[in-house]
Amino acid sequence: MLRIAVPNKGSLSDPAVELLREAGYKQRRDPRELVLVDTRNEVEFFFLRPRDVAVYVGAGTVHAGITGRDLLLDSGAAATEQLELGFGASTFRYAAAPGEISSIEQLAGKRVATSYSHLVDTHLRSFGIEADVVRLDGAVESSVRLGVADAVADVVSTGTTLKAAGLEVFGEPLLVSEAILIRSDSVEESTVAVLTARLRGVLMARQYVLVDYDVPSAFLEDAIAITPGFEAPTVTPLHGSDWHAVRVMVPRIEMNHVMDALYAAGARAILTTELLAVRV
Ligand SMILES: Nc1ncnc2c1ncn2[C@@H]1O[C@H](COP(=O)(O)OP(=O)(O)OP(=O)(O)O)[C@@H](O)[C@H]1O
Numbered sequence: 577m578l579r580i581a582v583p584n585k586g587s588l589s590d591p592a593v594e595l596l597r598e599a600g601y602k603q604r605r606d607p608r609e610l611v612l613v614d615t616r617n618e619v620e621f622f623f624l625r626p627r628d629v630a631v632y633v634g635a636g637t638v639h640a641g642i643t644g645r646d647l648l649l650d651s652g653a654a655a656t657e658q659l660e661l662g663f664g665a666s667t668f669r670y671a672a673a674p675g676e677i678s679s680i681e682q683l684a685g686k687r688v689a690t691s692y693s694h695l696v697d698t699h700l701r702s703f704g705i706e707a708d709v710v711r712l713d714g715a716v717e718s719s720v721r722l723g724v725a726d727a728v729a730d731v732v733s734t735g736t737t738l739k740a741a742g743l744e745v746f747g748e749p750l751l752v753s754e755a756i757l758i759r760s761d762s763v764e765e766s767t768v769a770v771l772t773a774r775l776r777g778v779l780m781a782r783q784y785v786l787v788d789y790d791v792p793s794a795f796l797e798d799a800i801a802i803t804p805g806f807e808a809p810t811v812t813p814l815h816g817s818d819w820h821a822v823r824v825m826v827p828r829i830e831m832n833h834v835m836d837a838l839y840a841a842g843a844r845a846i847l848t849t850e851l852l853a854v855r856v
């Protein structure tokens with residue numbers, strides 16, 4: 577049975593559960609449940625701390641998991657990024673009190689507080705900088721005000737937490753992160769092929785809509801130029817008339833522009849439909 581690790585709390589937990597549910601997997605209703613067996617899909621889900629997901633997957637006792645790229649890199653686990661999941665976006669950045677430290681070089685000899693000590697150690701070493709990395713469990717933004725560190729390295733999403741702590745980012749981001757599906761290095765890629773295809777299918781269904789329209793044959797090529805689709809749109813002649821029906825996938829964010837352009841090009845009966853899941 578395939579074993580999958582899922583964050584049991586924090587910002588990745590709800591979107592991860594929602595994604596798996598949309599992909600047809602049974603998911604827990606009670607946040608206290610730690611294990612859930614989906615017999616229909618032959619999958620066992622383990623709800624673990626976000627930081628521990630990569631550790632279990634790296635050990636190979638769990639085949640795959642959902643975590644953040646930043647957490648995977650910090651763990652140093654023997655696991656590989658398999659698929660970007662389109663949520664939990666963040667950057668990982670250095671920050672300090674304004675005017676105190678404004679470049680990575682100035683961190684030499686200073687104390688840097690973080691919950692991601694491996695990631696920060698590795699980054700500083702790659703710049704040849706010797707600094708004292710202070711490992712904290714969370715809420716690292718308070719460490720400067722409380723005199724435990726001179727700078728922090730932490731997850732930044734909206735920047736609200738940093739601002740409230742009176743800190744400003746400096747230097748280039750250490751990395752750009754988002755939620756990812758990871759696979760243990762000790763399992764074949766084929767082990768997680770169905771899981772990956774299902775998740776990719778949900779992500780595509782979220783990004784695309786299905787557009788149907790009728791168009792006079794004389795304007796068919798103009799309309800197809802507006803909606804080229806992935807490979808080619810499905811084109812069907814309409815019975816007893818000089819019109820064609822077209823069905824094509826369109827990126828959701830372009831949907832309204834595409835409908836306007838199709839109408840202007842002579843298309844009519846333009847319908848847009850939500851997709852539930854996709855395999856391409
Ligand atoms: N405010 C946020 N917006 C988007 N993603 C975030 C945010 N905070 C954290 N993340 C992402 O979520 C993951 C960390 O999850 P989270 O902070 O929920 O777990 P944790 O810090 O291990 O647990 P906890 O905060 O409960 O101690 C990282 O991949 C991080 O990039």
Ligand SMILES: O=P(O)(O)OC[C@H]1O[C@H](OP(=O)(O)OP(=O)(O)O)[C@H](O)[C@@H]1O
Binds near residue numbers: 586713717737738
């Ligand atoms: O840029 P923002 O939108 O303000 O979000 C970033 C904050 O979110 C995370 O904290 P979390 O809630 O996970 O608490 P933690 O520090 O205890 O992990 C992260 O560690 C930052 O503190």
Ligand SMILES: [Mg+2]
Binds near residue numbers: 586714
């Ligand atoms: Mg956190």
